[in-house]
Amino acid sequence: MQTEKVVDHIVNWLKNYATSANMDGFILGISGGIDSAVTSSLCARTGLRTLCVEMPIHQAPSHVSRGQNHIKSLKHQFANVTNVQVDLTSVFEQFKGVVPQAYECEHLELTLANTRARLRMTTLYYFAGLHKYLVAGTGNKIEDFGVGFFTKYGDGGVDLSPIADLVKSEVIEIARFLNINQEILDADPSDGLFGDCRSDEDQIGASYDELEWAMKMDKEEKKASDFSGRKFEVFNIYKRLNNANQHKMKPIPICKIPVHLKK
Secondary structure: OOHHHHHHHHHHHHHHHHHHOOOOEEEEEOOOOHHHHHHHHHHHOOOOEEEEEEOOOOOOHHHHHHHHHHHHHHHHHOOOEEEEEOOOHHHHHHHHHHOOOOOOOOOHHHHHHHHHHHHHHHHHHHHHHHHOEEEEOOOOHHHHHHOOOOOOOOOOOOOEOOOOOOOHHHHHHHHHHOOOOHHHHHOOOOOOOOOOOOOHHHHHOOOHHHHHHHHHHHHOOOOHHHOOHHHHHHHHHHHHHHHHOHHHHOOOOOOOOOHHHHO
16 A cells, blocks of 8 residues: 555545535544544644544543543644543433333443444534534444444444545554554554443454455455355354444435325
């Protein structure tokens, strides 16, 4: 990959899009992970206002400190970068207190995790509306178009996606080029939606390197029967999640009414 040229391309794309849309800058959530670090750095390079928002909800301390260190570094490099912290823990707890709790439901933990992501999306759009900013997504290609590892109308609720055509290894390559803090480069990828340190690999059952391989094999129209051992297992994980999460990747279906029924 021609890393420097890719960075320039994304930065120009961001700036041109914002200018054409008559918007004044970008806003995004900072998680302490590599995707948000890279995306915020790319937005900052446009010279347009870039607002980094921390939105902890029972967040693991390591995630918080990595995010804060990144923001500090970014503000040192770019005068157009500002930040704000909105602790949503009490909002999340209040929400849990007013909705019926389905304690016997096996989906409760995941449902509440997705609720965290949707509270954050709402917060980002609050600030975006105040300042005429575009909400920048931080999803990479594997997450957005491979296994659908994002929350619908949560971190998937954005105005534009600067790195969604880059697989994780390419994001890491760009992060190194941008001199992203080493602690972020070294950290295990995690969505941080459960209040602990479980990684994306813990949840998915495969690493991003493995998922990149599976995505490539799927594009080449390979089948699970073409593989054995760990490759067989990983390919099945990829295909299962890709099939299950198509509803996240495709446009909302519209029920088209036949013309004769409208007469």
